[in-house]
Amino acid sequence: MKCMHTRLPDYYAKVEAAAKRLRPETKFSISGMENVKTAKLASLRCGRIEQEIVQVTEDPEIAEIEINMVPFNPEEAYSVVIKGKRADGTCKKAVLDNMYATIPSVEYYLFDAEEIDDRRSGSRQYDV
């Protein structure tokens, strides 16, 4: 079970369905993985997220679910692929290099939250 992984399109479908399960008119958006077109996501985590979305919508005041997928490590490392292509679209040469980017960390997405229920595992929760 632990090794099962969910397809990215299935994840998007599942979380949107979870948002609308109790009230189909609930508005829904998800952002943060726009550049990831294909991926396998940890299935148990997908289930947790679905459950949490439903729990949030149990509050009748909630009219919208917004999901932000934020990299855990705010100092991101990228492999840069520089591709030189011919006119016919074939790639003649690729150069690889590293890029590091420090991005706003997850707190940036929490500024307007009246209540934070931190369910991250490990020692990653806010010390309140």
Add this chain to the structure above:
Amino acid sequence: MKFRYRLLPEGAADGVVPLNVAFIDQADAKACGLTDLDAVKLVAKDLGKGCAAVNVMDKNGVSVSSDGIMNPIAVTSVACVDHGMINPSFGFMPLSEIPMYDSMMKDEPHMRQWLTEKFAGRPLHRGPNKTDLGERTGHNEYMTTTGRIANNNSGSEFFNMIEMTEILALMAGQYEIMNDGEVIIGVAGPEVSVGIGMVVSERWGRIFGGTNLGGYKPGMTAHCSGEYAKTVKSDYPVIAAPKPKFMETMLDALDIGLVPGRELGCSPALVSVAHAYGKEIDFDRITPASWVELEDIGLTREKLMKPVEKPYTREEMILHAEEIIPGIPNAKAYKVSDIIEIREVEF
């Protein structure tokens, strides 16, 4: 109880400071029974919806600038706070005390400064050890991040990632801030930009080196970017000590026989000071890549190899510090008390 800390607020120094930087005297925290992290949490609470880079300072400690000059001040923890939060994995990082080890003076000869009367016996803090790093991985710099703010290179560069602004704080400038002295604040310029890449090799250094010595030896450039080195940080504001005081820290190192390029980094400031002081520069150990960067800002090998007619005395060096030490053009001097807010937090 009341806990006090220093805040260099966004907009200070005629609008040049782009973001809040908080400085905590570890002695104040200890007097209140607080750990470094406890004290940072109080700063987070006090700033409400604001954000800040935070350095916890030991005024009795010692640290080392990137080019190997010892300063009588140390950063014991670095942090970032935003909207009362501290990122649990990346928002706080202790910089543990570094013990003197058996081969330190051989492996890190610039640390002979630690044996002098001014520094002997004082606790050393530079960069993090493996435990301090926590969840940071190989590609991570010695940085903390919370929300909008990052605090990099063990407490000497502060960023706002939304505004994409930045300010540098040299260790000698942080000494002035903690001791109600004077600072100069201005645009770093090409000389500082080149200089911060000319580092020494250390275990648990502020920027490089862990259990093993950092790979960049004196005489090398960590930037290694030729004519571009002068642009890396040249446009960013920097907090520094007035040049006469900055001069004294370098003279102390030269006076015990440390040589730029051999034991000390070959930064523009150090080679300029050594040249005017009639002290040795190890020209042959300065690598070709470093010479490209130095010559690109007018510090040519030819010019530096030509001895001055009459080297300045120590007193004359301090007197002429403004003209000898290159960098931070058009800096403005400020009394620390005029730009710092002393804030009190009830807890």
